[in-house]
Amino acid sequence: MAAENTKVLYGLYNDEEDLKVAVKAANASHLDIMDVFTPFPVHGLDPILGLKESRLHYLGFIYGATGALFGFLAMTWIFVSDWPTMYGGKPYWSVPAFIPITFEMTVLFAAWGMTITFYTICGMWPGVKANTLDHRITDDKFCIAFDVTSASDSAVDNLKGFFKNTQADEVNIKTM
Amino acid sequence: MSQPVAAVRHILIEGNKSYHNITEDLCSPTEKAPSREWIIAFSLSSVFLGLYIFAIVWTVWKGIGEWGANRSINWAWDITNFVWWVGIGHAGTLISAILLLFRQRWRTGVNRAAEAMTIFAVICAGQFPIFHMGRVWLAFFIMPFPNTRGPIWTNFNSPLLWDVFAISTYFSVSLLFWYTGLVPDLATVRDRAKGFRRKMYETFSFGWTGSAKHWQRWEALSLVLAGISTPLVLSVHTIVSFDFATSVIPGWHTTIFPPYFVAGAVFSGFAMVQTLMIITRKVLNLQQYITINHIESMNKVIVLTGTIVGVAYLTELFIAWYSGYIYEQFAFYNRVFGIYWWSYFGMMFCNVVAPQVFWSRNIRRSIWWTFFLSIIINVGMWFERFVIIATTLARDFLPSSWSYYRPTWVEISIFTGTIGLFFFCYLIFCRVAPVVAIAEVKSILKVAGDQYIGPDAKHGHGEKAKHEH
Numbered sequence: 001m002a003a004e005n006t007k008v009l010y011g012l013y014n015d016e017e018d019l020k021v022a023v024k025a026a027n028a029s030h031l032d033i034m035d036v037f038t039p040f041p042v043h044g045l046d047p048i049l050g051l052k053e054s055r056l057h058y059l060g061f062i063y064g065a066t067g068a069l070f071g072f073l074a075m076t077w078i079f080v081s082d083w084p085t086m087y088g089g090k091p092y093w094s095v096p097a098f099i100p101i102t103f104e105m106t107v108l109f110a111a112w113g114m115t116i117t118f119y120t121i122c123g124m125w126p127g128v129k130a131n132t133l134d135h136r137i138t139d140d141k142f143c144i145a146f147d148v149t150s151a152s153d154s155a156v157d158n159l160k161g162f163f164k165n166t167q168a169d170e171v172n173i174k175t176m
Numbered sequence: 177m178s179q180p181v182a183a184v185r186h187i188l189i190e191g192n193k194s195y196h197n198i199t200e201d202l203c204s205p206t207e208k209a210p211s212r213e214w215i216i217a218f219s220l221s222s223v224f225l226g227l228y229i230f231a232i233v234w235t236v237w238k239g240i241g242e243w244g245a246n247r248s249i250n251w252a253w254d255i256t257n258f259v260w261w262v263g264i265g266h267a268g269t270l271i272s273a274i275l276l277l278f279r280q281r282w283r284t285g286v287n288r289a290a291e292a293m294t295i296f297a298v299i300c301a302g303q304f305p306i307f308h309m310g311r312v313w314l315a316f317f318i319m320p321f322p323n324t325r326g327p328i329w330t331n332f333n334s335p336l337l338w339d340v341f342a343i344s345t346y347f348s349v350s351l352l353f354w355y356t357g358l359v360p361d362l363a364t365v366r367d368r369a370k371g372f373r374r375k376m377y378e379t380f381s382f383g384w385t386g387s388a389k390h391w392q393r394w395e396a397l398s399l400v401l402a403g404i405s406t407p408l409v410l411s412v413h414t415i416v417s418f419d420f421a422t423s424v425i426p427g428w429h430t431t432i433f434p435p436y437f438v439a440g441a442v443f444s445g446f447a448m449v450q451t452l453m454i455i456t457r458k459v460l461n462l463q464q465y466i467t468i469n470h471i472e473s474m475n476k477v478i479v480l481t482g483t484i485v486g487v488a489y490l491t492e493l494f495i496a497w498y499s500g501y502i503y504e505q506f507a508f509y510n511r512v513f514g515i516y517w518w519s520y521f522g523m524m525f526c527n528v529v530a531p532q533v534f535w536s537r538n539i540r541r542s543i544w545w546t547f548f549l550s551i552i553i554n555v556g557m558w559f560e561r562f563v564i565i566a567t568t569l570a571r572d573f574l575p576s577s578w579s580y581y582r583p584t585w586v587e588i589s590i591f592t593g594t595i596g597l598f599f600f601c602y603l604i605f606c607r608v609a610p611v612v613a614i615a616e617v618k619s620i621l622k623v624a625g626d627q628y629i630g631p632d633a634k635h636g637h638g639e640k641a642k643h644e645h
């Protein structure tokens with residue numbers, strides 16, 4: 001989301017197919033889309049919006065590897081050096097017995113790490129107030145938003161023309 | 177040219193819905209005053225929850241001796257119930273994670289409720305080992321942390337400790353997966369709400385806007401969480417089975433346990449999902465979202481996993497005979513014809529014989545049959561855990577310590593009480609959150625719903641629905 005006091009011109013579409021056509025039209029006429037809001041993940045939208053694939057899963061791998069190392073090394077340190085205890089004549093460093101907990105720690109770290117990262121990079125936390133343009137976006141409207149804070153009147157008219165041509169159901173301006 | 181495979185296998189959303197209809201249908205149960213059925217069910221489960229609290233306070237106050245468990249049968253109802261509840265939880269993760277990886281679209285109708293069921297079932301499961309510890313105020317000793325008692329660490333070689341890690345990881349990861357899926361739907365409820373409810377849902381929906389980039393990350397996160405939950409769910413019941421399989425007790429020391437437990441867990445979990453969904457779809461009027469096709473798909477999973485469990489039972493008997501080891505042979509002879517013979521035959525009937533009726537398509541698609549059998553299977557899976565635990569321990573190595581186990585009223589109250597706890601949580605969930613994943617159902621409306629727009633589409637409902645509101 002853009003900074004405070006952004007003037008946003010947005011159009012609402014009734015169907016995801018109309019939305020995709022409109023985004024393609026915007027690309028063709030080199031309009032700079034600020035953001036697109038949809039009630040559900042619309043497949044095929046990311047490439048035409050020019051969104052790069054999320055790198056969240058790379059982080060997931062790093063978190064998981066951290067968890068695996070942490071779990072395994074912690075057990076090793078505890079059983080080999082901090083307080084070696086003999087259990088049923090098994091070696092102190094009983095690697096096969098460490099596998100289940102190492103696996104669980106991998107999953108635990110990957111899941112928590114990725115989820116916390118997801119909410120952080122999306123700027124989402126309990127108590128964050130959503131800057132929604134229209135309350136029907138989470139229901140059945142598909143929204144394209146343009147930042148028109150410093151746009152000239154003719155540029156705004158041009159964008160309104162674009163919405164009209166692409167059969168937007170409603171066009172509004174909102175400052176947020 | 178005719179296509180070998182129909183483009184849409186089953187219609188998963190019926191009733192010619194528009195996106196707005198879906199929002200209305202799925203949000204309205206959280207917005208209306210509770211129905212009479214809900215109030216009755218909630219009061220009843222509150223009574224059982226009260227019974228649970230009473231029996232737990234009694235146990236903690238008087239000590240574990242109030243239970244029927246004794247020196248030789250030291251794992252009895254408590255661990256039976258623990259394994260039973262954990263098993264029930266597994267269907268939620270199977271539906272949400274494994275079916276997501278397999279791209280099975282029917283999961284969208286039932287995943288939300290099944291995941292909620294997982295979380296509540298694991299909460300119920302956790303009660304048993306925790307209170308079985310006796311001095312429950314020292315339960316935190318099971319966690320390894322630097323301490324001033326030596327330090328005394330936990331035993332990382334012990335399957336019981338693996339279980340602590342497995343169950344707590346499973347619980348927290350399931351919670352993250354479920355809640356992250358819930359956030360966009362809570363935002364939908366938020367945007368329809370007013371006043372205090374709006375404030376509440378504003379907090380719970382974390383400021384979700386529906387931005388394209390957020391959806392992209394949300395999908396990436398869901399996919400990876402599904403990917404890691406899949407081995408996780410398999411590991412959890414594998415580790416639960418290690419509690420038995422790594423011991424030296426004949427009848428427990430069995431290498432078949434991990435796959436057998438996982439199949440049994442999925443089996444019982446799907447039965448519980450059926451029990452819950454059949455009631456939920458009726459009471460909340462969701463027949464067009466949780467269709468007969470969903471019920472049939474789940475019944476297919478039930479007949480498959482039930483048969484796997486049946487093969488495992490027979491394999492156990494065969495291996496006991498084939499091993500030529502008389503203690504193992506006695507353990508299984510005793511299991512079938514011993515003092516608890518009724519639980520073995522109950523288990524065989526409920527888990528292996530009864531689900532075979534699902535080979536018939538008519539029975540798979542019958543609500544009454546499905547509901548009836550789902551209860552039978554839940555009973556059968558409880559018997560299975562009882563057979564493994566109590567029957568085996570009742571006849572251990574020393575004939576002088578052979579005994580018989582009967583539950584006391586305290587144990588019966590705790591068990592029925594956890595059923596109350598489970599439904600208490602589930603009924604609250606039905607009131608505050610959409611029980612069907614709204615965004616996910618919308619995303620399959622045009623690829624697997626009755627408004628299919630892909631190749632071979634037969635009708636043009638999409639146009640009509642679009643302008644309806």
